Amino acid sequence: MPSDTQSRSDLVIVYHRQPYEEVEVDGQIEYRENKSPNGIVPTLKSFFGRVDKGAWIAWKHAQDPSNPGFDRVVEIDDPHGKYTVSRLPLTPAQVNSFYHVSSKEAFWPILHGFKERYNYDPVDWSTFREVNWAFAEAAAAEAAEGATVWVHDYNLWLVPGYLRTLRPDVKISFFHHTPFPPADIFNVLPWRREILESLLACDVVGFHIPRYVNNFVTAARSLLEVDTQKREKVKAELNAQTSALSEQSVITEVAYEGRTVRLQASPVGVDVDYIEGLATSKDTAARLDQIRTDLGDRRLILSVGRTDYTKGGIEQLESYERLLESRPDLRGRIQLMHVSVMANENMTAYRQIQEDLEHMAGRINGRYGSFDWQPLLLISRPVAFTDLVAYYRAADIAWITPLADGMNLVCKEYCAARTDGDGILVLSEFAGAAVELATAVPTNPFSHRSMDSALSYALEMPEEERRGRMKLLRELVRKQDIRFWAEDQMQALEPRASGGLTTAA
Structure with a gap:
């Protein structure tokens, strides 16, 4: 830990993952650049180049x-600058309790709207508090x-509240992934109350899209005396009318116990x-x-995602089976590559989904x-990821149909x-991306008719329409990339002019 104020950091990032890959070479540990393709870790580290000193807080297993x-x-x-990494030694039992059980088995289903999958019993709240502290x-x-x-992220929900008590002088920003x-x-x-009070100890709380911001305020106001200070019209880039998650206005500032909290909707890119x-x-x-040669004229x-009940x-697969049944003319002419990788093989719910997918795949292939x-x-x-990019290039259709996704x-x-x-x-x-990607073909995974018709429509789409839609999608994805997200979140900590649609409680 820093021994004096001179060695302390102007920017501290608190994230459960370490910002590099540890590799042992000839008995020595080397820290290599994390090649995560989504770019979040490298993008976060890039901010260290703007300050005299930075620090990163993560965990590391220790018996x-x-x-x-x-x-x-x-x-x-490294190329991002000079910074320290504080590795908190957590036992496997602590990580399992705080992360795999509390965060993934209890909080994850609630955050995604699956109340029926919520399990309160195994949660050890004292360990969750201990790790967050x-x-x-x-x-x-x-x-x-x-x-x-x-x-x-949500596995560190209580950090802002504890940190505000320990260091009332610092500026705290939280992003909910x-x-x-x-x-x-x-x-x-x-x-719920303890979590909300902790988040309201922040200066800025960030979410992907306006719907999540407004949901947070509604939850906070259901339990606490929270006043809405400012509401603004949602930007066109975050308001695709084809999305069930669109909002016309978003609350951007609230007051709680004498503190002003800014709320920022910034989609990760x-x-x-x-x-x-x-x-x-x-x-x-x-x-x-090679992929095209193997496909022939098919x-x-x-479809790419994790094995998770939220991913649909x-x-x-049920929709694909119905398509093959109702459209014999498509048999032999199309192929679905469904990539579904288990993130945690120890979780029973995910094992069951994997077994169900394998059973359905066998049935579809055996039948058709x-x-x-x-x-x-x-x-x-x-x-x-290098192989995946080649398949992205080869795929006529990307079929992304989660039931819920941040x-x-x-x-x-x-x-x-x-x-x-x-x-x-x-x-x-x-x-969440659907509020941005207005020219994607929208589908409702809860509706058989919507799922089936959207895929059929995509299969019949003429080239001019395909290219017109993709042009707009690519422009938006480039504009609101990973760097846009990070800049948007960080600038929320800076003073800004007053204004907005309302200043009502």
Whole structure:
């Protein structure tokens, strides 16, 4: 930990992941650049180049936190600047309780609107508090006087409240990377008041889209004396009328216990330059030629996501089966590549979904396949991003149909990869990205008719319409890329002119 105020940081980022990959080479640990294709980690680190000193707070597994066997603080000097990384030693039991059980099994279903999947019983709230307090203490120790502390995601919900108590001088920003549900769903959580009070200790709270901002305010006002200070008209870039998540106005400032809290809707984007570079590389061109040779004259429909009940994988395969049943003329002429990778094999709910997907895939292929045509390719192992970009280029249709999704970066990756200007995006109304991507073909995954007709429409779309829609999608994805998101969130901490539609309580 810093020994004096001179060594403290002007910017502290609090994020559960370490900002690099640890690789052991000849018995020595090397810290290598994280090649995450969505660009969030590199983009966050880029802000360290703007300050004299920065710090990153993350966790690292340790069997014995009192003697973790690694340096708790390491100094990093990379192209992004000089910064320290504080690694909090957490036992596997702590990580399992705080992250896999509380965050994933209890909070995740509520955040995505699946009350029936919520399980209160295994949650150890005291451990969740303990871990969040450890993150807050580390941030407080690293932050210089008046520093900015940027906290990320719902597994660190309590950090802002603890940090405000420890360091009332710092500026706190929090970004919520998942949806935020309506009050009647969020309030199922027994700890709702404690969570909301912690978030209201921030100077800025960020969400992907205006709907999540307004849901947060509704939940806060259901339990606390929160006054709306400012409401603004939603920008056209965040108000696609084809989305079930669109909003006409958004609350941008509230007051609570004498504190003004700014609320910012900033959709996370992708690293367009990185993806386009891969898409136009010689290696991708060679892989693309091979994919097209294997496809022959068949059209490729591509779906990519995690094995999760929120992703709508079962509903999608059911729709594909209905299409093959009702359209015999398409048999042998199309192929669905459904990539569904389990993020956590230890979670029972995900194992059951995986088994159901495999059962359905077997049924579809057995019922409609032939010696020379397999209608469905189910991929359950991770696909290298370089390979995925080649499939993005090859796919006639990207079929992205989650039942609920905070943003969904796959659909943006697909658009960024289509440097040829072709391709069709069929997108669920319930993905946060749908409020931006107005020229995608919208579909409602809760409706058989909507799912089936959207895919049929995409299969019959003429080239001129395909290219016209994709042109607008690519322009938007480039404009609101990952750097746009980060800048938009950080500028919210700066003073701004008054104004807006309302100043009512």
